[in-house]
Amino acid sequence: NAGVTQTPKFRILKIGQSMTLQCTQDMNHNYMYWYRQDPGMGLKLIYYSVGAGITDKGEVPNGYNVSRSTTEDFPLRLELAAPSQTSVYFCASQGLNTEAFFGQGTRLTVV
Amino acid sequence: LAKTTQPISMDSYEGQEVNITCSHNNIATNDYITWYQQFPSQGPRFIIQGYKTKVTNEVASLFIPADRKSSTLSLPRVSLSDTAVYYCLATPNAYSSASKIIFGSGTRLSIRP
Numbered sequence: 412n413a414g415v416t417q418t419p420k421f422r423i424l425k426i427g428q429s430m431t432l433q434c435t436q437d438m439n440h441n442y443m444y445w446y447r448q449d450p451g452m453g454l455k456l457i458y459y460s461v462g463a464g465i466t467d468k469g470e471v472p473n474g475y476n477v478s479r480s481t482t483e484d485f486p487l488r489l490e491l492a493a494p495s496q497t498s499v500y501f502c503a504s505q506g507l508n509t510e511a512f513f514g515q516g517t518r519l520t521v522v
Numbered sequence: 523l524a525k526t527t528q529p530i531s532m533d534s535y536e537g538q539e540v541n542i543t544c545s546h547n548n549i550a551t552n553d554y555i556t557w558y559q560q561f562p563s564q565g566p567r568f569i570i571q572g573y574k575t576k577v578t579n580e581v582a583s584l585f586i587p588a589d590r591k592s593s594t595l596s597l598p599r600v601s602l603s604d605t606a607v608y609y610c611l612a613t614p615n616a617y618s619s620a621s622k623i624i625f626g627s628g629t630r631l632s633i634r635p
Contacts, residue, residue, distance in 0.1 A: 415565075444623060453609065454566070454625040469622060501565045503623070510556070511623055513565025 413437050417502050417514035424492040424521045432487040432517050434502030440512075442505040443485040444469075445477065447498040448516075454501060460485055492521045524549040524612035531630040540597045542629050544610030547591050553612040555586060555593045560607045560628070569608075570595070597631075605633045 418433045436443065441462045446454040446469075456469030460479040474496060476488040485504075489496060499518050505511040527545040534540045546555065554573050558566035570577055572584040572593070583596040597604055607628040 453627040459622045510568035516565055
């Protein structure tokens with residue numbers, strides 16, 4: 412039972428580079444979320460989606476983009492990486508009658 | 523979404539009962555109270571959810587008074603493995619998942635031998 416799978420687990424980027432953080436869930440959940448967590452802090456919502464083709468901004472969307480072409484996948488795109496985007500990124504999904512399930516996270520360092 | 527306030531940190535000892543209180547003065551009629559647990563280097567994990575009175579599962583109990591302006595997560599007989607950050611969230615009917623999930627700073631619980 413895979414649940415929510417994030418790739419990669421770790422990544423080091425140089426300033427100005429771009430990358431996509433992948434998130435896939437196999438529970439047929441409509442709702443998906445991207446969070447970032449800085450050291451010692453709580454989770455901040457970046458973007459979320461209530462279903463395929465529908466996305467919306469969270470608390471800290473600047474510098475990120477998302478897409479939701481399928482129910483299973485919700486990739487997060489960083490176009491021009493900055494040191495301020497150094498963080499741990501968590502993806503989550505939630506169904507109509509379930510709690511939220513989280514992935515194991517992607518640890519990103521921008522140097 | 524209602525703002526929640528909880529202590530930044532708490533300490534306790536193995537075998538003790540731990541109660542973490544969360545304040546949510548502006549909770550809306552449709553809001554539920556949901557608690558998540560997060561271990562270092564892991565994503566949060568659902569613990570318990572309630573609307574009113576008391577809810578109990580195999581992990582914890584949740585007490586919500588009649589005015590619903592606060593709630594208390596109770597962890598019975600804690601062990602070292604309960605050392606984690608605990609988040610209290612007020613979300614509209616969380617099990618129907620109609621809205622975004624916003625986390626606060628959480629309570630860092632440390633259990634000592």
